[in-house]
Amino acid sequence: MMSVIPGSQDLYLFHEGSLFQSYKVMGAHFTEHEGVRGVRFTVWAPHAREVRVIGDFNFWNGSGHVMNRVSTWGVWSLFVPGVKDGEYYKYEIVTTHGTLVWKADPYAFYSELKPGTASRIYELNGYEWKDQAWQAGKQQHSSYNRPMNIYEVHMGTWKKKAEGEYYTYRELADELIDYVAHMGYTHIELMPLAEHPYDRSWGYQATGYYAVTSRFGTPKDFMYFVDRCHQTGIGVIMDWVPGHFVKDDHGLRQFDGQPLYEYNDPQRAEKPEWGTLSFDFTKPEVISFLISNALFWLDMFHIDGLRVDAVASLLYLNFGKPREQWIRNAHGGDENPEAIEFLKKLNQTVFAQYPQVLMMAEDSSDWPLVTAPVYAGGLGFNYKWNMGWMNDMLKYMEMDPLFRKGSHNLLTFSFMYTYSENYVLPLSHDEVVHGKKSLLNKMPGDYWQKFANLRVLYGYMMGHPGKKLLFMGGEFGQFDEWKDLEDLEWEMLGYDSHRGMQYYVRDLNHLYLQEKALWELDHQQEGFSWIDADDSSQSITSFIRKSSDPDDFLIIVCNFTPVTHIGFRIGVPRAGEYIERFNSDIPVYGGSGQMNTGPLKTETFSWHYQPYSVRMTIPPLATVILKPSKLRRKASTAKRERG
Structure with missing residues (x-):
């Protein structure tokens, strides 16, 4: 008691x-x-x-x-x-x-x-969890060499009832979780669920850090949602916002009549870009409040990970501030030393209690060693969103294919740093709001080409090293950008092109789950090698993804122009036969049907610095994935075992 x-x-x-x-x-x-x-x-x-x-x-x-x-x-x-x-x-x-x-x-x-x-008043204890198998399994595997394909969700607008009412946590447990599992995702990432006063803040400006929002039900209803996710084999990541809080009168601002949770100095406290206040990381009680809050969601709601929002705004004193409001730290720099120490202490504390937790930094800066351990000089996260890859890829994809050859480096530059951190590749909500257009509508060309461009983008993303994240609606090609007061355009699934896109993403996701080469060595250079990174004139890239089994690898070819190539020669590392494992251009996905229907036999003709080569069909605006024939792979294994 x-x-x-x-x-x-x-x-x-x-x-x-x-x-x-x-x-x-x-x-x-x-x-x-x-x-x-x-x-x-x-x-x-x-x-x-x-x-x-x-x-x-x-x-x-x-x-x-x-x-x-x-x-x-x-x-x-x-x-x-x-x-x-x-x-x-x-x-x-x-x-x-x-x-x-x-x-x-x-x-x-x-x-x-x-x-x-x-x-x-709420009695938080007493929920009977049924996710013991999930929790036990989580302890047996490192996330680094496991598949991670995240579906980012805003609960208030994923789907609404006919009257515009919200689905509850329990109703979403029936609707959303089965959909996510059917589509082949491994995790759901929930935009902030801490209590917040304004719907259009999307939860990022909170007043109740320990109160899951009552919009969708009670805390135990949310526990039921997480429990059902785990029983279905889906992990749950929650956006967490330690960088700032809202100014509403009933919240944390000047809590006892004076600055308390925020800095005493208004220049340090104000976040003018967002109209919010920064937490004061010099106050020990604020550190107790925030680190306890991170652990609270893991302890009480069995959350599997936290995506820590706007890390750059914590690292730098002047993030988002006009130059006339800039301040300096005691050493004359722009860094916020107290916030940096907070992040290190946060990660050390969380990992000490939950070694397999996901701590993901949404960091738009070039701060080094974000995912390195604190003892090695890092911030201590285990994942970082790859914002550079996202910006480069979207800039490239928005170009007319005729002009992409002049910006081929946007496709390949990410490989210069892809192993410097443990990355997640995000196509998140931030890219489909505020007039940026939906992913589909960013794509150039006519109606068919828009869908084909989006398919090749997703295919390239799935082949690129790093874990994956896609915002809801992207899986069926939502045409309008995300409307934060309306639900998704589910009616679009009545059209063949959108339905084909959904089939495509579902099959691509399940391919990802089935092929270890796409995720087992995500963070090791041994898991990737180029075939041809430099074919800028034709805007084609080709590379190999590998698993720990030397015979288990995939060849991924991406064509970023609407030109079909017949008999295209590509270098391969092994002799034998290759089969087309996946093709984004098949008709059921909305493609033109340019396929490699039979085995591709190697020729003893060195190409692309590989000892062998095959001739293949490369469809327009498409991703094709080749795999060594299973019979050939078995023969290689048997020969190796015979010595």
Whole structure:
């Protein structure tokens, strides 16, 4: 049973910045005192003259529920008997100037449905998880040499009911998870689910870091969603936003009448690009709050990983600020040393408790060693979004194919650094909003060519080393950019081209799952070699992806022009026969049907610095994947075993 007063050791660790389960101490928790059941409320408000608890249970009059200051550095606590599950509450804070502010609980587990802003009492414990097999399996495999193909989802707009109402967590568990599994994805990445007041912030400007949004149901409903994902073999990654928070009055801004969670200096606190405030990483209590929050989602909701948003905005003091507002650190630099130390401490702490967790940095900067361990001088993440690859590829794909030959380096430059970090290749929501157009509508050419261009982009992405991420709607070629108040254009599946695109992505995803060469050595140079990186005149690239089995490899050929090549010679590393394992140009996908229908037999004619070569058909705007004949591979294996 929880003590009626927070323990002195917990308070010491909280103020030291190392109470990493502070959500078990702070906030509202059911307990008993002298045989009476009630709730212990605990909040950090060091500048407050007085703090009161107000809520349904006292008719929003806190005069009888004045909290006790239980630490020198400003923690307040009070046991209130008779409070029931689901009741609403806030903190009424008397500032040093005698004014009153009303704040939601920073550690609340549940919030009033918008537009309400109160916190709700909620018993978070008691859900019976059924994902034991998933959790056990996760400990047996490193993610580095496993497939990872992520479907990024905004729950409020993936699909809506006829009346425009949201699907609940439990309804999405039935609709979304089966769809993701059918499409061949390994993970769902959820855009931020921490409670937030404004739908069009997409969750990135939060008020309730410990409260999964009530838009779609209760915290236990969300637990059910995650549980069902795991039972279906789908991992769950959640966007997490430690860089900034929203300014709404009931949130963290000037929580006790003065800057508390944010920097005292407005120049350091303000994020003018987003109209938000930065967390103050010099305050130990803020470190306890944030690292505990990361662990909270892993502890209580069994989340498999966190995609840490806007890491560059933490690393640099002047990120997104006009030059006239620039400031410098004590050494005259642009770096934010406290935030850098926070990121290192975050990753060290999380990995100490969850060695197989996914900690992904969404970092648009060129900061070195983002995915290197802290002891090796890194930030300690295990994955980083490859924003350079994404920008180069989209710039290239938006060009008319006639002019692509002059920018061939955009296709190949990423291989100069692809092994410098453990990368995820993202085609995320950020690329299909704010007038940027949908992925399909970025593609040049006529209607047919748009779809063909998108197919070759996806094929090249699947062949490129690195884990994969695609935003919802991209799998069926959503034509309009993402509308953050409407659901996806599911009606487009009534048209052959969009339905063919969905078939294509489904089959490409399942091919990815089946072929170890596409993921087992993602982060090792031994897993990749060029056949021809320099055919800029024809805008064709060809390369080999390899697994740990020397006989298990794929040859990937991508044609970025609408020209068909018959009898095209390509170098191959082994003699024998090659079969067409995959072709983006088959008619069911909407292609023109240019295929390699029979085995391709090698010739003892060296080409592309390879000892052998084959002649093949390369379709227009297409990806073709060749694989050594199985019979040939078996013969090679038998010969090797005979010695």
